[in-house]
Amino acid sequence: MTEAVRQAFWLSAVLTVFLGLVLIPFLRRLKLGQKVRADGPARHLVKAGTPTMGGIIFLSATTLTILLLARHQAEAVVVLLVALSYGLIGFLDDFLKILKNRSLGLRARDKLLAQMLVAAGLAWWACAIAGRGTDYVIPFSGFWLAGGWRFDLGFPFFLLFTILVLVGSANAVNLTDGLDGLASTVVALAAGFYVFIALTVDKVGVAITLAALVGGCLGFLVFNRYPARVFMGDTGSLALGSALGTAAVLTRTELFLPIVGGVLVAETLSVILQVLSFRLTGRRLWRMSPLHHHYELKGWSENKVVVVFAFWGLVAGFLGWIGLYHLG
Numbered sequence: 001m002t003e004a005v006r007q008a009f010w011l012s013a014v015l016t017v018f019l020g021l022v023l024i025p026f027l028r029r030l031k032l033g034q035k036v037r038a039d040g041p042a043r044h045l046v047k048a049g050t051p052t053m054g055g056i057i058f059l060s061a062t063t064l065t066i067l068l069l070a071r072h073q074a075e076a077v078v079v080l081l082v083a084l085s086y087g088l089i090g091f092l093d094d095f096l097k098i099l100k101n102r103s104l105g106l107r108a109r110d111k112l113l114a115q116m117l118v119a120a121g122l123a124w125w126a127c128a129i130a131g132r133g134t135d136y137v138i139p140f141s142g143f144w145l146a147g148g149w150r151f152d153l154g155f156p157f158f159l160l161f162t163i164l165v166l167v168g169s170a171n172a173v174n175l176t177d178g179l180d181g182l183a184s185t186v187v188a189l190a191a192g193f194y195v196f197i198a199l200t201v202d203k204v205g206v207a208i209t210l211a212a213l214v215g216g217c218l219g220f221l222v223f224n225r226y227p228a229r230v231f232m233g234d235t236g237s238l239a240l241g242s243a244l245g246t247a248a249v250l251t252r253t254e255l256f257l258p259i260v261g262g263v264l265v266a267e268t269l270s271v272i273l274q275v276l277s278f279r280l281t282g283r284r285l286w287r288m289s290p291l292h293h294h295y296e297l298k299g300w301s302e303n304k305v306v307v308v309f310a311f312w313g314l315v316a317g318f319l320g321w322i323g324l325y326h327l328g
Contacts, residue, residue, distance in 0.1 A: 002199070002204060002207070004069055004070065004204070004208050005195060005199070005204070005207050005208055005211045006211075007069055008065050008066075008069055008070070008208045008209070008211040008212040008215065009211040009212065009214055009215040010215060011061075011064075011065045011068070011069070011212070011215070012058070012061045012062050012065040012211075012212035012213070012214075012215035012216045012219065013061075013215035013216065013218055013219040014215075014219070015060075015061035015064055015065065015216075015219070016057055016058045016061040016215065016216045016218075016219025016220055016222075017219045017222055019057045019060055019061055020054075020057050020219065020220065020222060020223045020230070023054075023056065023057055024051055024054070024057075024223060024229055024230050027051035027052075027053060027054070027230065028051050050228060050229070050230065050231055051229070051230045051231070052094055052097075052098075052230070052231045052232075052233040052235075053091060053094045053095075053233045053235045054220065054223070054224065054230035054231055054232045054233060054235070054236060055087055055090065055091075055232040055233055055234075055235035055236020055237070055239055055240075056087075056091070056235055056236075057216075057220060057223075057230070058213070058216030058217060058219060058220045058232075058236065059083065059084060059087050059216070059235070059236065059239055061212070061215075061216050061219065062080065062083070062209070062212040062213055062215075062216050063080060063084065065212040065215075066080050066208070066209055066212060069208065070205060070208045070209070073204070073205035073208065074129075074130070074205065075130065075203060075205035075206050075209075075250055076205035076206065076208045076209045077205075078122070078125060078130075078246065078250070079205070079206055079209040079210070079243055079246045079247060079250070080209050080243075082118060082122055082166070082242050082243065082245075082246045083209075083213070083239040083240070083242055083243040083246070084239065085118045085242070086115065086118060086166075086170050086238040086239050086241070086242035087235050087236070087238060087239035089106070089111060089114045089115060089118075089234075089238055090174075090233060090234030090235040090236070090237065090238035090239060091233075091234070091235040092105070092106055093105035093106045093111060093234045094233040094234050094235050105234070112167065115166065115167045115170060115238075115242075116163050116167060118166070118242070119162055119163040119165075119166035119167060119242075119245075120159060120162070120163060122162060122166065122246060122249060123155075123158060123159045123162035123163070123249070124159075126162070126249055126250060127155060127158065130250065132249070132250065132252065133152070133252075134152055134153070134154055134155050134157070134158035135150050135151065135152040135252070136150060136151055136152070136252065136254060136255055137149070137150050137252055137253070137255070137327055138150070138151075138255065139255055139256050139259060139320070139323035139324075140322075140323045140325070141327070142324070142325045142326030142327040143325055143326065145326075146326050147326070147327065148326065148327040161254065162249055162254075165245045165248055165249060165254050165257065166241075166242050166245035166246065166249075168245070168268070169241040169242065169244045169245035169248070169257060169261065169264070170237075170238045170239075170241035170242045170245065171238075171241065171268070172241055172261065172264035172265065172267060172268045173186075173187055173237045173238070173240050173241030173244070173264060174234060174237040174238055174241065175264075175267050175268055175271055175290045176237075176263070176264055176267045176290065176292070177231075177232060177236075177237040178290060178292055178293060179226075179292050179296070179302045179305055179306060180224060180225060180226035180227060180228035180302050180306075181221055181224050181225040181226055181228065181302075181306050182292060182302075182305065182306050182309060183232065183236075183237055183240070184217045184218075184220050184221045184224050184225075184232065185217075185221065185306055185309070185310050185313070186263050186264065186309060186310065186313050187213075187217055187240045187241075187244070188214050188217035188218055188221075189310060189313040189314060189317055190244060190260050190261045190263075190264070190313065190316075190317060191210045191213050191214045191217070191240070191243070191244060191247075192210075192214045192317070193260050193317035193318070193320060193321050194206075194207075194210050194244065194247045194248070194251075194260060195207045195210045195211050195214065196321055197247075197251055197253055197256065197260070197320070197321060197324060198210060198247060198250075198251050200321075200324055201251050201252065201253070201324075203250060203251050206246075206247050206250050206251060209243070209247075210243065210247055213240065213243055217240070220232065220236075226301075226302045226303050226306075241264075244257065244261060245257065253324075256320045256323055256324070257320075259316060259319050259320035259323060260316060260317050260319075260320030260321070261316065262312065262313070262315075262316030262319070262320075263309050263312050263313045263316060266291055266312075267290040267291050267292065268290075270285075270286060270289045270290050270291035270294070271289045271290050273285055273289075274286055274289040275289075292305050292309065295308075
């Protein structure tokens, strides 16, 4: 691991803790409190009023870190800019929730359109400026063929798939952000493995920004672990998910992301399958979706859910990393 990557991790972690100590009381004074879903677990009602938009804390720390350590590295800056763009979309969503005193902010179509436009911009930059190309590599194929199996379906497919990757990863983290410390922990693990993936394929700039985000997530856990003193809100969750997606695009590992982010995929699928099952059969597959709420209603504590999901996050991350074997 390069010295710059280590520095980015530690600097971001320290800055996040410092900014948290300063900004959380400020958010509380502004009464920027979380609105809790009426149809969620009953024990979550006590969380109403907990300051939200906490993603500002680790995004500010990450931005300062990149400006200090990697402002001349284009890919580091691009990962950051995409994360900040999605964070801005999330901030507007969070702000409207508070302003209108409801659990929904931006209209879904407006939110989706904004995310798609940023993703399209990334796809253009990756091909036209960064020279990424439009090919994909098959995970684990290096076990059978040195260099792996690759395919290329051209820019139109690349554009659409890049949009799917970013929008999907951003909203997967958003769905996972339902328990104290869960999204911070799961994303820190996935992003941590992506630091090693980026270094393996010689994308140091990507690794630096992700290391800063890992440090930010761990620093944020000081305040976000159970019982949470602040929530990241859509401001943080959309930014983190888009950063993972951007890292996957720039490292040519889009097909690895569902493996590394296996917990995020499971959370998302639990929502999709729950809706489909109820509409088609009138029955629910789980007591509540996303999946973490199912285990809550089974009697698991929030800490137990986070620990178990973190374990599976580690397993998924190792599998994704192993999938790079002989693909470099």
